[in-house]
Amino acid sequence: MRILAIESSCDDTGAAVLDGPEQILSNIISSQFDVHARYGGIVPELASRCHIEAIWPVVQEALSAAGTSLDEIDLIAATRGPGLVGSLLVGFTFAKALALVRQIPCVGVDHMAGHLLSVFLEDNHPRFPYIALVVSGGNTSLFKVDNPTRFQRIGRTRDDAAGEAFDKVAKLLELGYPGGPVISDLARDGDPTAFAFPRAWLDEDSLDFSFSGLKTSVVNQVHRLKQKEVPLPVPDICASFQEAVVEVLVEKTIRAAKRYDCSTVVLGGGVASNPRLRSLMAERSDREDMKLFVPAPLFCTDNAAMIGLAGYHLFQAGHTVTPDTDAYSRSPLM
Structure with a gap:
């Protein structure tokens, strides 16, 4: 089965062609980084307009790179939600219209499902069930994946997502947008013990996350240093902040695996590209005799290949959409 997949949940326009659930023939991503960087974050209206301009050229490029045409496509899969509604509607409406014209089935994929299954785009696969941590700019959640x-869903953020906290701290330190990569780079030269930023463990049995208090602590520390009129030790702040985020993410994931008697842990989402998160999760998994699976960074960030993979399984389970099926901004999985 040849699948055309489309992803437009936020600020990247993606299209991919898969031959079956795992063979990727092409995976094209058009970034809007230059459009939004000047504003320090994503502007929804601009994102929607950019998707409109990019959707057909990106699909054409994906088909060309795969050496195929629409005549050979058997299924269209597109992100239905969650995300920015305007962005979602561009890709999802395009997919439904194309499927209607070509008279082929179309499936609407939950973006979270794509991240939860993205590890299957790699050669080394986990077995079901497993515990998955999806951590990005918009989501920080724990799942038990049965099939x-x-x-x-067994845990979620109660306020800021981890990636959102990275972006806000980067903005505070005037490091630009997006904040995750630059904080990670600067943290390499910093001391993670320089500042005792708080870890929000919440209730004893809770698998939820909270990063609002941590963000506020960083803001207060920066203000205190500025009042003293001393140079900001930016690498130390970055390293200490990153360690506070990563430590909680790792420990709660391991706690979830133990609670649900799962010996396999999977990472997904853009923040799963963070080197410190990957290394600490690997250390803890190894110590607990658990297997860790992490997709390549390309498959951690938003991409259409993971939507095609999840769409294949939805279609096999009998789930398709009609022309009047709507997109949604909040996931039923959240």
Whole structure:
């Protein structure tokens, strides 16, 4: 089965062609980084307009790179939600219209499901069930994944997502947007013990996350240093902040694996590209005799290949959309 997949949940326009659930023939991503960087964050209206301009050229490029045409496409899969509604509507409406014209089935994929299954785009696969941490700019959640279409959310953020906290701290330190990569780079030269930023463990049995208090602590520390009129030790702040985020993410993921008697842990989402998160999760997994699976950075960030993979399994389970099926901004998985 040849699948055309489309992703437009936020600020990247993606299209991919898959031959079956795992063979990627092409995976094209058009970034809007230059459009939004000047504003220090994503402007929804601009994102929607950019998707409109990019959607057809990106799809054409994906088909060309795959050496195929629309005549050979058997299924269209597109992100239905969650995300920015304007952005979602561009890709999802395009997919439904194209499927209607070509008279082929179309499936609407939950973006979270894509991240939960993205590890299957790699050669080394986990076995079900497993515990998955999806951590990005918009989501920080823990799931128990029983099969390719059955996901149980067992933990979520109560306020800021981890990636959102990275972006806000980067903005505070005037490091630009997006904040995650630059904080990670600067943290390499910093001391993670320089500042005792708080870890929000919440209730004893809670698998939820909270990063609002940590963000406020960083803001207060920066203000105190500025009042003293001393140079900001930016690498130390970055390293200490990053360690506070990563430590909680790792420990709660390991705690979830133990609670649900799972010996396999999977990472997904843009923040899963963070080197410190990857290394500490690997250390803790190894110590607990658990197996860790992490996609390549390309498959951690938003991409259409993971949407095509999840869409294949939805179609096999009998789930398709009609022309009047709507997109949604909040995931039923959240």
